[in-house]
Amino acid sequence: MRKLFLSLYTVCGALSVHTQAAPMPSTHATITQEVNDWLNTALSNSPGAYSFEVRPIDHRLKLDGCNQREISLPPGNRLVGNTMLRVKCVDGASWGFNLPVKISIQVQYAVAARPLAANQELNASDIAMQQGDLGALSGSVILDPASIIGRALNSPVAAGQTLRHEQLRAAMAITQNQKVKIVFRQDGIEISNEGIAMNAAAEGQPVRVRLDKGKIITGTAQQGGIVDVGQ
Template sequence: MIFSVRFMVGCLLGLCCLPQALAAQQDLSLIRQTAETYARQQTAHLPGQVTVTLGAIEPVQFAPCAKLQAFLPLGAKLWGNSTVGVRCAAGAEWSLYVPVTVRVQGPVVVAARPLASGKLLAAEDLALQTAELTQLPSGVVSDANDAVGKTLSVGVSAGHALRQDMLRAPLVIRQGQAVKLIAQGQGFKVSSEGRALANAAAGQTVQVKTQNGQTVSGVARADGSVEVQY
């Protein structure tokens, strides 16, 4: 009889403590909400239509946290399949990693028809399509103005997405060409003649041999001259 009474008292005490034990666990929905808010904030600047989807969180029992803090794990990038970390910054010590998928629908410049290597691109050579950017190689061109007037370094088929590394700016200086050298510094500006030792597009550095035999480096200008800063 004494055993039965003790057993019943123990059960009643256990039932009374059960809600407290359950309440002492971290709400996983708050972890999920913290991770999602962080992911959306960090991807708000991306071009195009961004979709953020969170994966399932493994059922775990964590001590309640007074302050949740989301972070991006070292080496991670919110692009395609990724991960957002959530740690407890006050009240307990734990962290959890939440799977996140980021999709971005945006404009991509593609070849309107088959284009050969060395082709100087015009507006009619290009078309604009909407694509899933996270599934494409990095450096795809999204604005046709960034491609018009440049030369293709490789041949592409119709519908092929153009990348920045496929494009070459037109040459404004060719090797062996006589060029105008403009040397300038604080309080002076001098012009002379020289001969280019390499090809160069506008903005590129090129070496020039001066009339007295010296070799100097300068920046090619769009007008074919070379600017040397001192």
């Protein structure tokens, strides 16, 4: 009986080894479907309607069985236009490859509705919206026109030209030589005075102010020609 028990134990042990799950086949079709699923999830919150084209995996590429694959966007790549995804086996084999992908995202973006001058502050009538593929546009295009109302242009822009974030700056809250109100606040007490701004400044930027007797102080520019010098 003891010998029979040992024999059965040996057979069962051998069976248990041979019945362990082998790595699942890494077929090109399976990987392509996983890439499609990954892209649909990653692009689900895109700013516009999206579509993509996954380049066929090279049929000469032999991929060993893999239980789990990882898909990611390599550093330096954007999830739009002609880009690349990294497919890597992380369980069952040791391989990885880059897969070219073309992604199109149709968006509405801001352009100049008319010729605009340098230093001009933008209002709603200065901006028109056009539709295009985000992959063919600069990464700094403006999709939300409300976000640039009141900002000023660094340089002239021709009618129909795309507006970009680097072309804009915060509008000047205070101009040079403007008469300003100086406000000092501390412990619930507010003291005000007047002076002349010695430099232009956007809201939140430092501005130097000359007082009546020639004394110069520095404060923070606020809208309405106000300079805060303490709180």
